[in-house]
Amino acid sequence: MPVITALARASHPAPTVVVTALAVLLAVGAGHGPGGTLLVGLAVLTGQLSIGWSNDLLDAARDRAVGRADKPLATGVLSTRAVALALGLTVAATVALSLALGVRAALAHLLLVGGGWAYNLGLKSTVVSWLPYVVAFAALPVVPWLALDPPVLPPWWMPAVGGLLGAGAHVVNVLPDLDDDAATGVRGLPHRLGARASGVLAVVVLLTGTAVAVLGPGGPVPAWAWAVLAGAGVLAVVSLGRPGRAPFHAAMAIALANVVVLLVRAA
16 A cells, blocks of 8 residues: 555646546547546546656656655655556556547547657756647547547647647646756756746736637637636736736636636537
8 A cells, every 4th residue: 555655646646637537528528428438537547647657757866856755756665666567557558548549549649648758758858848738738638539439620729728728737837846947957948937937928828728718619608708718817917917926826727717618618
């Protein structure tokens, strides 16, 4: 049990659970039954586990250097061998489950997972650190739609919202670790822009995503959707005029609104 608990902590459980839950809800919205929805969820879950474990495995030395007590590999609670074994099994499961969705859906999902791996393997330290997030989140709504029989593409606005959400999520995810990353040589786009400019960028990108989610589907826009867009706009304006971490907190709130609007408008 201690090893299982440590593996769960090393898997980046919060984003793993959130992305998997989002994939399941998108599968339901696409029209999958229980079996198809479960298969999509399992494929995405194993892919996210592989991304989380590869991240901690590759970053173990950096995490030790900055004293990350929340990282089981860095503290020695979890062995490298255990993570490598779990990672190998998960990669194999990801490929098998992805292929079970169909060739087109498998390619889309493996592109998603490949984006996460590319980030871990070095793109996180470049000026295009945002690109893997954009690719992965844009591909997420594509997977369940291509897994239908026959495969179809989702409406254009869903990948667009996903890509914008991914760009904002990258910045929001990196902001709390800017100092630790700088100490270990990681210099992605948010590190180069600085905390303040990055917070502003996250708010603007995510607010654009909200607008696309509200207006993209076409037809009459529900009153609640207009209210969400107006609320996100007010939050953005207020936060951008304040110092400190206000843009960071506003970006997280707008990201949550984006997910809600995406799911409801996709239904």
